[in-house]
Amino acid sequence: YINKIELNRLMKEAAELRDPTEHYHAQPLEDNLFEWHFSVRGPPDSDFDGGVYHGRIILPPEYPMKPPSIILLTPNGRFEVGKKICLSISGHHPETWQPSWSIRTALIAIIGFMPTKGEGAIGSLDYTPEERRALAKKSQDFCCETCGCSMRSALLDLTPNSNPSAEDHKAKELAQQINFKSSLSRQAIETGGGENNPSTLTQGDSSTSASEETDKAQAEQAEASTATGEEAFRTPTTSTSSGHPLSPRQRRAQQHSQQGQREPAASRAAFTPAHQPQDESHTGSAILIIVLTLALAALIFRRIYLAHEYKFDYDL
Structure with missing residues (x-):
C-alpha cells in the first residue's frame, strides 16, 4: 500500500532522475516502484577513476521517513557485490537518516564514500589500488540482467565544459553533511580511548x-x-x-x-562506639538473671516452709 504523499515523492524523484548525467543515473523498475537501479561514475583522481558502477536501491514502504538499502552489483573493490552496504544513508543506520535526503543525495554520497576506507564496516572492502584500477576498467563491460543497462552507455560522456545543475549543487551539499558526520565519527573513535575498536564500527556512525x-x-x-x-x-x-x-x-x-578505601574506615568508625552499649546490655542481663534466681529460690524456700508448718498443725 502506497499513500498519496509517498507516491508523489517517488514519482517526483523518478522524473528528476529520468535523464542520465555525467556522474549518475537512477530509475525504478517498471514493475516495482520500490526497487531502483542506479549507475555512478567513479570519483576522479582516485582508484575508481574511469569506472562506472551499477547497483540497486531498495526503498522501504515508509520512505522517505526511513532510509533505503543500497546494494552494489558491479565488482569495485570498495563495496561487496550483492550485499547491503553499511553507510549513514543506508538502512543499517536509520537513526542518522533524514527525510530531506533523496535518492540523488544517496547517489552523490556513494560517489563520495568510495575513496574512503572501509574500516571493517558491513559490506565494505579494502582492495589494493592496483586491484581497484583493474576493476574500474572491467566495469565498463558490465551489463545488468534485470534492467538491461550497459555501463558503456549508462552515463553521459565527460566533457570539460559541463556545469552541474542547481539540484546537483544542493544534493552535493547534503552529501557533504553526510561525509562530515562520518568524519566526526571516525575522529571520536580515534580520541575515545582503547576500548572501542574502529574495525567493529561502521562508517555511518554519527556523533x-x-x-x-x-x-x-x-x-x-x-x-x-x-x-x-x-x-x-x-x-x-x-x-x-x-x-x-x-x-x-x-x-x-x-x-x-575509592569505595574500598573508605569502607574500612567507615566500618572501624561504626564498630568503635558499638562496644559500650553491648557491654552494658550484657551486664544488665547478668544482674536480671541473678535477681530472678534469688526470687525463685525465695519462693521455693517459702513453699517448703509453708508445707512443714501445715504438717505441724495437723499433728496437733
Whole structure:
C-alpha cells in the first residue's frame, strides 16, 4: 500500500532522475516502484577513476521517513557485490537518516564514500589500488540482467565544459553533511580511548553514540557520588594525571577502589562506639538473671516452709 504523499515523492524523484548525467543515473523498475537501479561514475583522481558502477536501491514502504538499502552489483573493490552496504544513508543506520535526503543525495554520497576506507564496516572492502584500477576498467563491460543497462552507455560522456545543475549543487551539499558526520565519527573513535575498536564500527556512525556515552558516564558518576558521600565530589574521577578523559570502565574501576578505601574506615568508625552499649546490655542481663534466681529460690524456700508448718498443725 502506497499513500498519496509517498507516491508523489517517488514519482517526483523518478522524473528528476529520468535523464542520465555525467556522474549518475537512477530509475525504478517498471514493475516495482520500490526497487531502483542506479549507475555512478567513479570519483576522479582516485582508484575508481574511469569506472562506472551499477547497483540497486531498495526503498522501504515508509520512505522517505526511513532510509533505503543500497546494494552494489558491479565488482569495485570498495563495496561487496550483492550485499547491503553499511553507510549513514543506508538502512543499517536509520537513526542518522533524514527525510530531506533523496535518492540523488544517496547517489552523490556513494560517489563520495568510495575513496574512503572501509574500516571493517558491513559490506565494505579494502582492495589494493592496483586491484581497484583493474576493476574500474572491467566495469565498463558490465551489463545488468534485470534492467538491461550497459555501463558503456549508462552515463553521459565527460566533457570539460559541463556545469552541474542547481539540484546537483544542493544534493552535493547534503552529501557533504553526510561525509562530515562520518568524519566526526571516525575522529571520536580515534580520541575515545582503547576500548572501542574502529574495525567493529561502521562508517555511518554519527556523533550521537559519543553523546550517549558521555551522558551514561555522567549518570554513573552521579550515582557513585550519591553512594559514597561528599568525598566523591572532592575526588577527581573523570580524568587522569595526564589530562585525558577516562573511559567508563576505568572510571568505574577508580570508583570501586575509592569505595574500598573508605569502607574500612567507615566500618572501624561504626564498630568503635558499638562496644559500650553491648557491654552494658550484657551486664544488665547478668544482674536480671541473678535477681530472678534469688526470687525463685525465695519462693521455693517459702513453699517448703509453708508445707512443714501445715504438717505441724495437723499433728496437733
